[in-house]
Amino acid sequence: MDDARRHNTPRVLQVITHLALGGAEEVAISLAEALQHDVAFTFFTVQGGPRDEIGREFYRRLQACGIPVHSGTVLPMKLGGALAAGFQLRQLIWRLRPDIVQLHTEIPETTFACAALFGLPRELRVIRTIHNTTLWPAWARLGAWTERRLSGAEVVGVSQAARDGLHRFQTAHRVPPAPSRRSQVIYAGVHRSGGPAPRAARPLPPSGPVRVLFAGRLEPQKGVDLVPAIVEHAATLTSRPVELHIAGAGTLEPEIQRWVGTQATPWAVTMGPPIPNLAGALGEGRHDLILMPSRFEGLSLIAVEALLAGVPVIATRIPGPLEVFPDGYPLLAEPEDVPGLAGVLARAIEDLEPLTAHVVSLRSQLRDRFSLEAMGTGYLQLYRQPRPGAAQ
Template structure:
């Protein structure tokens, strides 16, 4: 028989290679902070690549450990340092957030679980984990179809009450219509180039207000996107603002009229959910992750993946709904719908329930 773990004595260690500002790291911080309210919670960062700003967001109840391995360094010293720490901590569950970690943790493999945060990831060695978790039906189905791998669905979630909500849905004559896109600057996945091309189409439309786009984030596509903006003469319309911290997301997302997420593929789409929490409408590509979040939400529009003209049309429809005073009720309904399904408190609790049910002795 599988004896459930006792929550009062449960010790869980989350582990990642690096810990920079990004959607996965923000999600892990929220889960850590929630779980630390009821269990002994640890975070191990293997590499010396981490951002102090996001570390500072972690609750003082969470024990944070740094292995400080130089990225890619093959010296076995760092592996032994990691093993020694895990033996000393005597954790019952090792919750991994990087797929290759299992190869560093083979002596502990019966304790290792992994959350799959995206579709299309390499399936190599995933069968070595004790259990896999998927953040959406899209990820769950991807694992099943490509690798015949079983996983448990645990939705990502956010703290809805931390988001300041938009209250003014009037679009005054002459007011600039402000669009925001938040993600890593990695256009091959996140599709910022699709949005830039749509902004060029919008500029050619008649009877529309002036439009302004802020692209939030950093990443390897920054130079490419800067060149693309210049190529289309959109320097006065589009701004690459760099990354913003969580306090900015909580307080400033509401100041935009619309969030657009034009990703080519996405396991979930946390920024889509954050826009809903801030009370602003969303336009997203009709791919599994984001579509799973916003289906049946009246304040969300989906467009065919990579279809610039459809994206342009969707943005125009949102502007029209602002002008017709219809957008407020749509967004308020969306907040209630999303809060019921995507609370980070529920996310953390669901993981705890699964931790208790796994037999780590087999």
């Protein structure tokens, strides 16, 4: 019997898509860091090892905790990758015999469903952490197939909206939803209680540039395709100098790069790769505003990190983030509303100092709900519960 079983330590296999930019990956790794002394974690990355600086930083963080990392396949999911990674995951499960397999987002869920085709231990607990409100957007049929094979799993939403999104998909595809006793919400944690105080508003002379940041995956979900029109409109509504930086990677990168190279607004616009340790950069005051025109989000770690750092966020009024922003938060617009988002952005630029002071005052409302300690406590309690249906 190994040490984890001898000391009654839960053995949890975390399954993530890859070691690359993603909120689900950040949640899984932060959770492992928070509970490294209470839980024996192992990671399985479906799509292989780190491919960029964000991935390398994730890997270094897991190494620092002594957490083993196993890689899946570089094959595309639709070209046999799901089955290949599923078989590897099945082999790993039989070798490690974890108490719990925790799945983060659709690719790990599909991989686990494929692993189950080859046979898995009957006593295995499965926990799904739901990170988004719109599920299987391009893979509805595959999603329905996977959902039916995960019908016995326990469900954790990173927000109420994320849990509701899963329920909507299951209902639409006639999949019985997880019963309430096996479904709950545990908010993602992004900071340690008692961390550094948020910065004060950066005093700006009239000629000083306001530094705006878009950070995230360059995909339609994040609304990055709306950024050019938002910026071009906002630039006509304020004369204050602005520096906009777009940090990220994704399928829309060539399109955004072309716009950055040809845009004719007075703003200084630059583009670069994802920012490692974005929370640290926000806390150091490198950016004054965050632009987040997302179409859908499960919660938005960037919004939480920014508000806790005292950085105002211009965002859309969508489920998930609405559980982050307090009632009456002044910088929200409707999704897809380019003039509305541009107007809010211009107002934030013009009124930066008072808005920053207002955001700093909100920190006490957010710090406990989105702390790593609160997330860790919630999951540790869940891990230590008996498997549903097990003899008491």
